[in-house]
Amino acid sequence: MFRFAFTLSLICVFTLTSLAVQASEIQPVRYVFLFIGDGMSFPQQQMTEEFVRQMGLPALTMSSMPYWTVTTTYGADVYITESAAAATAIASGVKATSGALGLDVHGQPVETIAQLAQKNGRKVGIISSVTINHATPAAFYAHNVSRNNMYEIALDMVASGFHYFGGGGADGRNNTNSPHFRGHIYDLAREAGYTVARTAEEIRALEPGIGKVMAFPHNLSMPYALDADEDDIRLPEFTRQAIELLDNPNGFFIMVEGGKIDWACHANCAVAAIWDMIEFDDAIAVAFEFAETRPGEVLIMVTGDHETGMLSVGHSSTGTQVYLSLLANQTRTFEGLTPMLERLIRERGEEMTFEQFKPFITENTGLIFTEEGNWQRGTLYLTHDEMTLLESDFERSKRAILDNGSGRDRVVRTAIRILNNKSGLTWGSGGHTALPVPTSAWGNQAEQLIRRIRDNTDIGIQLRPVVGAMAN
């Protein structure tokens, strides 16, 4: 029954491989794509692969990458890394101290591969679904002791001269408390020659020749894919636009981060992670579309920075099967459902009963209340214990919402956890783990590169000469 997805994958592998240059010697590339799934390791990929299989959706493009390796992620000072150190390792090839961006362990700035590309006259694009000065994108242009110095990091972004920034806006962009405050970041960007486009309309109107661009349709991070409006600009569209605006004979380096995969996994909200994974994967597909038009000139690499959530595909209650298509019953992410819950409870007030609340749970998660409480594998019937827990957490959420206290989302998170478990998923933590991550590549030089990568620093180390010797 699982053979089908695999066969599909294999067909894709052969199709994609046939695009690759067959030359036995290494050829310079002109276009480099680096895709980073934040918090994305084997379980996240596996969960998404099985979800699309069960849902009858197209197989993931990333499943078809022809060359794979396993990458360790530890930081210079910790066994379990965070995104700043991990992205610094990827972007610059050095182990960094937790929280530090673009600095080696001695605090010395290290040139990133994006900066090397820029220095050599290539165009650079940085795209992320989280805020553009968040750790992972920042590690490609900033040098700072702390990922929390948002304003200073944003100053580095303005100073970078990179030609395209897209996705979530700059956090702390008007932080007048910063000792380095020199004005609103977007004003400084405009002074530095950037077009700062803030609406979908403005962004979609940008045309090749526009020069340096910041395309930030949202105040901060992009909404989760599952919660997004239909006309929202998403990672694939940003990627396509970056390609169009940056395409030039000297080539480009584009980094795309699926940043909210990590946030979804911190929240243990599987369906949020899955749809952001699918969208991230669609962005990879855009790079492949471009690659078809530039045979032998493109390198595409996909990696993660660490695992988040201690996720396992499998749950004690579901035995040897998983039922991930059940997750499709969830209408919105935890972030989308919480304001709906708050609105409902504020409207109905103190007298709202759990009985009246049940339809909210069923409509938004698919969980089914019965008198009997006799759950069976592969179904969403609630057990008595689960119904009792939801009732008590409803009361706690209600109290918190009406009193403006903390823990307002409690019943939403409980319902999501129950849905995740019934679907066959186990979350072990709300933080990162040390699980290594898959790194894969396609295209010119991909095989040689992958062979030399075992640790996240190897990505930066091995990409440096590739970027340094891009075709002219």
Added chain:
Amino acid sequence: MFRFAFTLSLICVFTLTSLAVQASEIQPVRYVFLFIGDGMSFPQQQMTEEFVRQMGLPALTMSSMPYWTVTTTYGADVYITESAAAATAIASGVKATSGALGLDVHGQPVETIAQLAQKNGRKVGIISSVTINHATPAAFYAHNVSRNNMYEIALDMVASGFHYFGGGGADGRNNTNSPHFRGHIYDLAREAGYTVARTAEEIRALEPGIGKVMAFPHNLSMPYALDADEDDIRLPEFTRQAIELLDNPNGFFIMVEGGKIDWACHANCAVAAIWDMIEFDDAIAVAFEFAETRPGEVLIMVTGDHETGMLSVGHSSTGTQVYLSLLANQTRTFEGLTPMLERLIRERGEEMTFEQFKPFITENTGLIFTEEGNWQRGTLYLTHDEMTLLESDFERSKRAILDNGSGRDRVVRTAIRILNNKSGLTWGSGGHTALPVPTSAWGNQAEQLIRRIRDNTDIGIQLRPVVGAMAN
């Protein structure tokens, strides 16, 4: 701080790689080694790598394998596989139904790569630390609807004609209740021309030219490496002997299973898994020693059949660090400690108090009792809650032992779980998970093989032509 181990690994990679044939065309091999770590996936490997690093022990040989891939493990009928279906996929290249050995999904027997080697006049060795007719070794010589038909599987072993079986003895070997009972398996083996050696002395006395051998020094499975006697014959010695006895101009195929890694992970006993991993790795090193004497003629492949225990390296209590060297305080595995506990309680009887029992815990796990109960990260001081739990579980174990009831090992398992958590390990289940496994290879054809493997069936599919075209 983590750089050191990695640098060491890299040096090994270069050393090992330099042994490999550099020819660009595929060369036939004469000697094929397949190492299967049962229950061994990324977390098991990562745990062991970090343990040896913290203990100052030599880096694992498997860490130095030059070519790696990621292998999915699902069964024909399940998402989370078990060893029979997984080993059938590896041995024969077909997805199998859970529990079935050497049969495709239609129940038709499939030739294993070991049988193909045998048919072509190569010599075959099968070594396992668990019973020799357990699922994984059996999948290389048996064809049976159920892994539980131990006697029938052992009959297939006798009929195989393979030249070397070593490790754990045959389970159910004198099962007179079997409808196929024809006599004691070892008697049948002798009739079929096997020398059945049952003691370390007999086994060590075997010399090349002896013919077909069964070398089973234990009644059933081998003891865990941590619990073994000093003069016990372990996986590396079995591997070395198989090489000596099977070496011939037509070459050999040797499969070595680290079978008790899985059993240790089922029991969530980290140190048991680690020392069995180290021993399994030492067996891999033996293959490399041999490879040095046969340049360009050897292929070594290492894989796992599935993950067991939902293990993560990392625990909520230890933050971004792990303290795996603390595990070295455990003197024996759960299996070694339980009889010690039983003996102690039977000796001291009803009046034995928890106070009197505390030294047993401290001596055998390193856990430290204090009045204060103020644990700190990286130490083995027990919290009040942990001490209370150990006391109550001591009483339950005592009751069970004195009444000959179930759950006698309860306090041992609790102490081990606490030790594992304080060391920075999380076990999520007592069963298997769907986490993919690392597959790696070295030597002649390794690079080409690894590139074509994404699923466990690909191992059997890709090894078949290699084994079929072994050098003459």
